[in-house]
Amino acid sequence: MTAPNVASGGLLGAIGGVPRPETDVVVDARDVNKWFGRLHVLRDVTIQVKRQEVVVIIGPSGSGKTTFIRCINHLEKIQSGRIFVNGHLIGYRESGSGKLIEDKEKNIARQRQEIGMVFQRFNLFPHMTALENIIEAPIQVRGTPREEAVVIGRALLERVGLAAKENVYPNQLSGGQQQRIAIARALAMKPALMLFDEPTSALDPEMIGEVLEVMKELAREGMTMVVVSHEMGFAREVANRVVMMDDGVVVEEGTPDQVFSAPTHNRTKVFLSKIL
Amino acid sequence: MTASPFTRLGTRRALLAGCLVILAVTVTGCSGNYTLRPQFFWDSLFRPSPAIVNGLGLTLGISVVAQFLGVILGVFAAMGKMARFRPFRWVANIYIWIFRGTPLLVQLSFFYYGMAAAGLFKWPAIVIGPIDILPEIFAGIVILGVNEGAYMAEIVRAGILSVDPGQTEASKSLGMTYGQTMRRIVLPQAARVIVPPLGNEFNNMLKTTSLLTVISVFELYNTFSVAAGHSYATFELMAAAAVWYLLLTTIWGFVQSGIERRLARGTATSSSGPSGPQGPGWRTRFFGRSNVDAGVGGLGGH
Numbered sequence: 001m002t003a004p005n006v007a008s009g010g011l012l013g014a015i016g017g018v019p020r021p022e023t024d025v026v027v028d029a030r031d032v033n034k035w036f037g038r039l040h041v042l043r044d045v046t047i048q049v050k051r052q053e054v055v056v057i058i059g060p061s062g063s064g065k066t067t068f069i070r071c072i073n074h075l076e077k078i079q080s081g082r083i084f085v086n087g088h089l090i091g092y093r094e095s096g097s098g099k100l101i102e103d104k105e106k107n108i109a110r111q112r113q114e115i116g117m118v119f120q121r122f123n124l125f126p127h128m129t130a131l132e133n134i135i136e137a138p139i140q141v142r143g144t145p146r147e148e149a150v151v152i153g154r155a156l157l158e159r160v161g162l163a164a165k166e167n168v169y170p171n172q173l174s175g176g177q178q179q180r181i182a183i184a185r186a187l188a189m190k191p192a193l194m195l196f197d198e199p200t201s202a203l204d205p206e207m208i209g210e211v212l213e214v215m216k217e218l219a220r221e222g223m224t225m226v227v228v229s230h231e232m233g234f235a236r237e238v239a240n241r242v243v244m245m246d247d248g249v250v251v252e253e254g255t256p257d258q259v260f261s262a263p264t265h266n267r268t269k270v271f272l273s274k275i276l
Numbered sequence: 277m278t279a280s281p282f283t284r285l286g287t288r289r290a291l292l293a294g295c296l297v298i299l300a301v302t303v304t305g306c307s308g309n310y311t312l313r314p315q316f317f318w319d320s321l322f323r324p325s326p327a328i329v330n331g332l333g334l335t336l337g338i339s340v341v342a343q344f345l346g347v348i349l350g351v352f353a354a355m356g357k358m359a360r361f362r363p364f365r366w367v368a369n370i371y372i373w374i375f376r377g378t379p380l381l382v383q384l385s386f387f388y389y390g391m392a393a394a395g396l397f398k399w400p401a402i403v404i405g406p407i408d409i410l411p412e413i414f415a416g417i418v419i420l421g422v423n424e425g426a427y428m429a430e431i432v433r434a435g436i437l438s439v440d441p442g443q444t445e446a447s448k449s450l451g452m453t454y455g456q457t458m459r460r461i462v463l464p465q466a467a468r469v470i471v472p473p474l475g476n477e478f479n480n481m482l483k484t485t486s487l488l489t490v491i492s493v494f495e496l497y498n499t500f501s502v503a504a505g506h507s508y509a510t511f512e513l514m515a516a517a518a519v520w521y522l523l524l525t526t527i528w529g530f531v532q533s534g535i536e537r538r539l540a541r542g543t544a545t546s547s548s549g550p551s552g553p554q555g556p557g558w559r560t561r562f563f564g565r566s567n568v569d570a571g572v573g574g575l576g577g578h
Contacts, residue, residue: 073449105454113451123446127464137450140460182446189450 011187011214012221014155019192019223022086024051026193026224027072032081034067034248041067042078043248049193052222056235056256059245060271065228068245069195072226073115074108085115086192113141116186120198122178124170124185130157131166134185142189149188156184160214176207180214187218194218196227230275236260244268316512320500321519331499332520338417338488338495339481345421346481347474350428355458357433368429375426380487383423388415388491416488424481431473435466468539475532482524496520 012018027049034042041064049055057065070076072083074091080100083090091108092100124133134156135149144152157163160180170178179199186194196215200208212234219225219238229235235242235256242259244251244267252265260276263269320328356368375383391397399411409417439462447457486497494502500517504510 075445075449109448109451109453112449115449117446117449119442119446121442123440123442125443125446125461125465136460137452140456141451185450 010221011156011159011218012223014159015152015187015190018052018221019190022192025049025084026051026053026086027226028082028084028087029068029072030082030084032068032071032078032083034064034071034076034078041248042071044081045245045248045250047243047250047253049224049226052224053240054219054225054227054238055241055243056227056229056239057243057245058228058230058232058235058259058271058275059251062247063245064248065245066197069197069226069228072193072195073112073117075117077102085111109141113189114192116189116191116194118179118182118186118194118196118199120201122170122175122182122202124178124182126170129167129169130162130173130181133170133181134188137185138188152188153184156187157181160184161210174207175203176210179203179207179211183211183214183218192224194223194225196225196229198228198230200229200231232260232276244271246271310511313507313509313512316507316509317516320503320513320516325503327494327499327503328496328520331494331496332524334413334494335482335485335496336524338413338420338485338493339478342417342420342424342485343478343481345417346424346428346477347432349422349425350432351463353425353429354432354436357429358436372426372429375423380420380423380484381490384416384419384487384491387419388412410493412488412491412493416485416491416493420481420484420488424477427477428474431470431477432466435468435470436462438469439465471532471536471539475528475536478532479525479528482528483521 025048027047029045029047032042032045033040045064045068047055047057047068057069059065067076071078072085072090077091078100082092088111090111091103093103095101124130125136128136131150131153134153135144135146138144138149138152139146154163154166157166160183162177162180162184165173165177165181170181173181183199199215200211203211208231212231215225215227215234216238227234227239239256241253242256243253244259244263244265246267251267252259252263259268260272263272324332353368353371356364357372359365359368387397388399392399399415401411402409402414443461443465444457447461452460485493485495488495489498489501492498497517500513504513507513
């Protein structure tokens, strides 16, 4: 086998460069509606994310931002609307009459390979070491030879600053370290898009910085990212666009400057006054 | 901490005393017309006949294979019970309902004698390489395994439910299929919850094989039973049979605590002391917890 090229710098260097999304618009969500029972949690949500763009979704709890990001890789079902990633309809196929029919489990799994996700509570596999966590999916799902997966996995561990923790189980790591490994685990699949669901909300304050550093690095290198977060500093620094959601509706969106400095909508003003 | 006479050493002494009493009865004989012939007891322990060795092998072999079958069926039945597709749930529920709701003895007679009597099914002999498996042994393994699967189903289901749903989500988000998620992520973590009750199930299985006597499998109990019928040394031989079973279950107890310790890796406190999540070690298991750390006496406490 040929050794994978992991020599070039940066996080994405470890996985052989910036994964190329197939289309200019990576995420194209149109009029998405979702109900939990009678509760209408997403109301005609329309959001587009372009290639290499970083979009940060903010909003009070219960606004539907986490639910929305989970719909993008079909961890949640939607009742109407369409979500396309890389031009492919996610989770469903359309019947002749335009109704949504849930896709086969195998097809959904294949679509998810292109979408990395980082969770609030890390969700590392506790029975596997740091390195095993990272190489599991490439080997099982992509069929990457083990040696190659290990080379890439070690490179990723090094780039997130945890080369020394390769054989350590998650329970022996701090929250910040676990989250950095979770990011490396998602990157190992060479996704075209990364989703972050409140990645720093479960962390002690002193560990938030190290995780945000990795995310900033990733953004600088050109990864397409959708981030649900309350980290306004992060949003100001790296977001191309901030989306404000409230009560299942996209209230307003714009550059960080527009949204933070001159919010047009009253609900945004109220929310920002509480959080800043 | 109040002082108590039942230290660990005391417990061990009590155990020794118990053994001596049994020995005394065996050696000196007891009242009545029954003449004790201790050599039947000692010989079947220390100079076991080929029939006993064979019976021992059968008991162990049948238990292992039937338990293995039971675990496999249990995993499928558990997944069936949790399936979104309704017919899967029906099949799993009916299977569990029937095999947990009827006596094993009836199941054995029905599927071995009953089916043959009605001309519906006759169990074949099986040849696997150099091993010939008699029809009654084959039937015994399958029926024990299928019966066990119905009990394992609930144990496996509880194990699967004990795994954080976030694990499944993380696995799915990496593109793993349901099968990969189960096999690589959920079941290995469920194993930690499944193994302790599984150990009890296997302990039970070792003893339950004695029911195969009813379909004339010459496992350990049947061998001793026949020998007792010939010699009338029922007391000595059944005592010896009990010792053999006790030996099997005791060895299994040690093996089990070893397995549990191995599975504890990656848990929150796996580096803690002997009463950590890996469960009590074999000393604690065998002699009871010493009153120093548990506050009450173990074996022989009163």
